[in-house]
Amino acid sequence: MTDDIISRANEIVANCQNLRGTELLNAAKSLQNLAQQQANTGNSGVSLQLTRQARNKALEAIKACQQAEENEGIVIQQLERTDQLLERIAEAMREFDDRNFTSVFNTAKDNQRQAWEFYRNRQYLPALKLSRQAEKTMQKLAEKLRSGTNDENRIQHQFRQFEANRERIRENLSGCSDEQAFNLARQAQEAYNNAVDFASNGENERAESSLRLAQKFIQEAGELCAQSGSLFRMLEHLKNEAELVADDIRASGNERAVELYREALGYLDKAEQPCQENQTEICAANVRAAQLSLQKAKRLAGI
């Protein structure tokens, strides 16, 4: 039994080249020799005690070499895991044509090759540590590539969203001659062009910022046109209503109602030209004033 253990210890210690292990193994061998000498001279009690000591020393020699993390099965799994990760990252870098991290990738790959060499020489501790370091680097690159992909996807989504909005708003813009809306639409297009340039240079943050600006401009332009269209419709509606209620207000005999009615007509007149010329603010102010005056006149006239 002790000879078997010393024989295995011999193999393991020679492999791990740990001097603690070597010293312990030498001590085990010396004790075992002494045990045999004692056995030969018939001192079986002393021999048994010595061989037990030899066995313990040999076991300690093995333990001095064998840490849990130096298990060959674990080391080769680690090496293979890192290899697969390197393979996947290399493919992803090709796919995204991302050469920014080529240098650190190459160094990690070199370290992994060195880790394999340690493994082949049965030096498991440095093999494991180098390979884990290469794995850690690859995991960070994977995170970066993943977040880069997310950035790309998010920006592409924002581009699509902007283009869809622009199409939708284009209908309003075509029938809209509001100068301010036109300027905003032009600014939106410029911001969009900038975003395209930034995105093609990989400047994702600036691309997103430009896209946000473009989105804001196109939205405002659309709102202005929509507002201007609705104001014009409101003006027409108020004019029709004023015509319809004119006789009833005069017939009511309420002077204040008549006065307000005249004011309303005045506002409607004033609104006409700015509304036609898409001077939205003046148009909106006069339409609103005409609406209020007309409502008040109707109330006073009991309509």
Next chain:
Amino acid sequence: MFLCAGTAICGNSGAFGIRVGIGYDYVSQEYFLDSLRLLGEDSLVGATLLKRDYLDDKKAILYLTLDNRSFLASPREYSLEVGWEQTDEVYRAVSNIDFGLSGENYRFNGELGFDTKRRFSGSITPGEELTVLDGHLKYRQVISQRIDGSLRIYGEKVWFDSATTYVYDYGRLGATLGLGILTADFNSISVNLTGELRKVPDSTDLDYSLIRGSLGYIGTFLGSFSSGNVSLEYRDYRLSDDFDDYFLTTLYGTSDWPLSEKYTLGTNLSLELFDYAVNDFVSADYFLGRFDLLLKRKLGNINLIFGPRSEFYFVDTEYSSDDDYYEISASAGFDYIGSKGNLLLLENQVGHRHYNTAQIYTSDFWFNRLNVIGSVGIWKNLTLDLFFSAEWEWHEIDSDDNRIFLLTTDITCRF
């Protein structure tokens, strides 16, 4: 430690690439030998500092690359790389070919690597001079919109110039059948089955066959972004009475739980269970578990990371003292990943390992583990890469102290 520095002329990258640079690799372990304690009072030697340098090389590197993807948008792609690395005593020649062929529903790719290392000055140590030929072929077929299948065949042949009982030539050949499933939520599930054979011409005792099944997942899980892999492996050595044969079960998982726009809670779990067919003085069944809980704070391109880490080890042995231990540590670090390839990862871990019973060859200890990975563009295509890892162990008994250092630095230029 000495860090090499140098300059190179840099230009634009293209289909033909040149990578040239210098570097320094250093891997070393330091520990003490207390003969009095280990061997008894008869020993005449006291505590001695011992140092083992696995690697201590200043090197120059030159790699030439041809990559058709740079100038040709084609379903047929390839790249060739040949490299030369040299220290003042050793040289290494490396070459690598990889190719890919893609169709609408399939992709076929492969890689073949050749690596040889020779010493031209100084004395050769066993295992130092070697030649490696390795490679793989992979075919992936899209089965449906959400499912693809793959077959990967891989092999490796290693020749040592000075093989010994402990350093031996070997060859491995294996195949993996894989199935990838994309769920409706775009989560990814993978199932793999691997079979492998290893042949060692000089020692049939070391031949083995293995079979491994694994299940992996990447995607969202209860509001977190998670990835995990569980595998079961059986390795069968060509030894009588199932000696050294084992089942290995592993589980690795990571999850990131968003707490707010800036804070994320990260968890890492790692479990390894070795179950030997014959539990003896060399091959003892054991369980190793690790669990980390890390708080991550995002500051632009920087992630600050801190939190506790733990490790547990239980061994089932009848032959020697109980090695069971637990380890608790506090970890702090940061990641910086810039858009132009600059990267800096730093982590420092301070903790304590406690053995459940008194040990003969080691004792409870405090430790500090430092890990730095950096890549910085210095000028145009000139880059400095640095991988540094150091561990210090301060044991209750000073002569058990241990230190390990790993350093890899390269200054390279691509043009």
